[in-house]
Amino acid sequence: MTPETKRGAREVRAIKEAATWYARLGSEAAAAEDRHAWRLWLNSDAAHRAAWDKVEQVCRQMGGLPGSIARPTLAPAQASRRAVLRGFGLVAGAGAASWLGWRELPWTGWPADYRSAVGEQRIIQLADGSSMLMDTHTAVDISFDAQARIVDLRSGAILVSTYPDPVATPRPFLVRTRQGTATALGTRYTVKTEDDWTRVAVLEKSVRIEPAQGHGAVVLHAGEQARFNHDTVEATQMNDITTASWATGNLVALDMPLGELAAELGRYRRGGLGCDADVAHLLVSGSFPLDNTDQALAALTQGFPVKTARVLGYWTRLVAR
């Protein structure tokens, strides 16, 4: 239910007008005429007064929050404050890699332009002002030319925040995987490789998905995600709290089979993480910090009938307790 459904159209209109006044009066460019016009608006209708009261209530609620804490906590720039706070790599300017045509390239073992290590997340600022947050163990090639802005995702996952193209003829921004392309229509979205599939989740605006050998494209809108292989796009699903949680440095699971959770956590862990078949079906929910998988394992072994077993001192397995 949207909040608007239980309000009258008149009230909603008054609130929208009040919000517009709020934006106008808060500007450093606001002049005496603006305040005068606002006062006329305010006094012309009781609904306007009621709406303005709400604006003031919101301002009071947010007042007193120090900006140095509120913004990085509530709206971390470029999605991962962890990457920034931990001093993970911040690379400026896309390397001008020679682009050989992706179909000819071998997909594994190729020296990609950008790589993140296991357990690392890094932000790459691209030449056009867009940015890309790389998840753990991810390899990406970047090629910007006169026709297009292309990111080749060879493995792992990325969160892309596109920026309107600064050049005179804006070029499309697209992420390619072995399975196809996801073209940004001005947006933030994640692309993740999963064996024979690619998963795209749209956080803002929309993205067009085109399987490499399929016919036709599917457009995903904000709040939607879908998986595709080289010729088919699966049915669209809705995003939830688990979507792109990696970009905040957490793995959020809702009824996730332990086997899947172990595989996911293992992506962030040197030496890997396995799970015995007889506990792999346990359904787990939780929020686990990705930069400290030991802590996640401790939570799992305390709360569930499992323990860790080390193999060769390195490889960790979850087994029945």
Place this chain on the structure above:
Amino acid sequence: MPATPPTAASAMHTLYRDNHRWLFGWLRRRVGDPFDAADLVQDTFVRVLKTHTGRCGAVSSDPVAELREPRAYLAAIAKSVMIDFFRRQTLERTYLEVLAALPSQEVPSLETQAVLRSALIEIDAMLDGLGLKVKQAFLMAQCEDLPYAEIARRLGVSRRSVDNYLARAMAHCCLLLP
């Protein structure tokens, strides 16, 4: 909060008595930690209570007593309580990191930290659904008092976009108020 009508109160009591153990098991299986599970049981029943006292008030009908599948209903509420809990946990982790990164003279007292934590949780819920830049613009204007020209520069957008973002964010927040 208005007093719950007696019939509703006893229905609520029955609902709790018959199901709280079961719900604890349901949550415990999912979140693992027994203390978290116990907290989530309480939060779930508080939410049920609020929903029903809010909705029926003095009205004679009693939705709690009418529930045909109380466990399915409780599980649905518990799931949304759990989601809020994970969201809060994630936010708290970020908050602690932000605090740790502040220069020592800017770190608030422990008491203030606790007050800020609950304010941040409320505002996070309020801003949920807004785009990242919209949130950033709103917080820059509201909590940092930055001029719009500076907000536009930092976000790499036009002045007009800043106006739009702020109006959109404010309308969104106002529409959530009762």
